[in-house]
Amino acid sequence: MAAKEVKFGREARERLLRGVDILANAVKVTLGPKGRNVVIDKSFGAPRxxxxxxxxxxxxxxxxxxxxxxxxxxxxxxxKPMTLQVMEQQQLLF
Structure with a gap:
């Protein structure tokens, strides 16, 4: 069995927040009536x-x-609605 990697404090929070930011930045462009398209590429089939x-x-x-x-x-x-997720992203910054 592999050892578990455990992180605490600032480093852990920053790495988790980077993941939240990547997700939120990809999702927030789709919000609203002027939301933009996103291309999803999978390992099989045509991009969506x-x-x-x-x-x-x-x-x-x-x-x-x-x-x-x-x-x-x-x-x-x-x-939850996507707008709330973007708001939660902002709250994690503080």
Missing amino acids: ITKDGVSVAKEIELEDKFENMGAQCCVKWLR
Whole structure:
């Protein structure tokens, strides 16, 4: 069994926040009536074009383990409107 990597304090918070930022930045461009399209490329099939923030969020998987944890925590919050998630991103900064 592999040892677990444990982070505390500022470093842990910064890495989690980077994941939240990556997810929020990808999703927030889809918000509102002037929301922009996002292209989702999968390992199989043709790329998919969407303006659905939930679909964009569910497809994000980051290489860094802690950044991915931050992003995946946001995906769990998908029951909330996307606008609230962007607001939560701002609250994590403080």
